[in-house]
Amino acid sequence: MKIIDVHTHGIGCFDTRTVSEEHILKFAEIQGSHGVSEIVPTVYPSSIETMRGNMRAIKEAMEIQKADGEKQKTEAKIIGVHLEGPFLNPSKRGALDPDSFINPTDHHLKQIIEGFEDIVKIITIAPELDGSFAIIKEISDKGIMASMGHSDATYAEAEAGFHAGARCITHIFNAMRGIHHREPGLAGFGLMNQDIYIEVIADPFHLDKKIIDFIFSVKNPGRIIIVSDSVKAADMPHPSHGICNEDNRLLGGSLTIKVAAERMIQAGIESTLVFKAISENPREYLRPCFI
Secondary structure, eight states: OOOEEEEEOEETTEESSOSOHHHHHHHHHHHHHTTOOEEEEEEOOOOHHHHHHHHHHHHHHHHHHHHOTTGGGGSOEEOOEEEEOSSOOGGGOTTSOGGGOOOOOHHHHHHHHTTOTTTEEEEEEOTTSTTHHHHHHHHHHTTOEEEEOSBOOOHHHHHHHHHHTOOEETTTTTTBOOOBTTBOHHHHHHHHOSSSEEEEEOSTTTSOHHHHHHHHHHSOGGGEEEEOOBOTTOOOSSOSSOEEOTTOOEEEBOSOHHHHHHHHHHTTOOHHHHHIIIIIHHHHHHGGGGO
């Protein structure tokens, strides 16, 4: 079974905030040592120049992996890039830097991805921002998965984003409008629409166990993707606390998806559903990117 993590920023003191392909390869090596087969390194929102430097390092690491097939047996294969932003809503920034967020325009999109169209597989975007629907359609037409997140979108705005081409919701419930009985919001749309994929950070800190049970009880099991959202401080098999910044905001996940999956099974979630969420589902989600 191939284990695929479509949202991982780093692990073991290495992350995507680098211009060094060696750092990216070390990141992939550590993920591979934890049983992860394939990864989509996730780039933080920053200046366009910085994000392009991060992507360049990832692209060079991918080329090295491709040239060295023998070494790749011990590394997680890098299959593309996930850009978490910069088209995000500052009101739902989470632990990201809101000063790096910009408006979704064709000009900005071209500045960011030009020359990297072959490796960018996912872009997280807030659908309520002016111009977002046109950008969602444009990146979808390019074979890039649009994922809605870091967003204050209403249910109607989320639905419009889906109809524009968005096919996933980034780490559901985290950094987004929650469910209210008079406004289901983006999270409500993610659970009620049975065609859209949802990322789930299944560590003990981002989502309560009862919410994870709820997700698996109402959502199409073929559309749940467990992600680590791991950061460079991650690599803790038995964490006693989440990884937070100085404002006590969760920075990202502390577990690999393999460990998270094992915990979920131990907690009583059906193993076949969990295994689908770390292997078959992310593979099917990304399939259009490789056609």
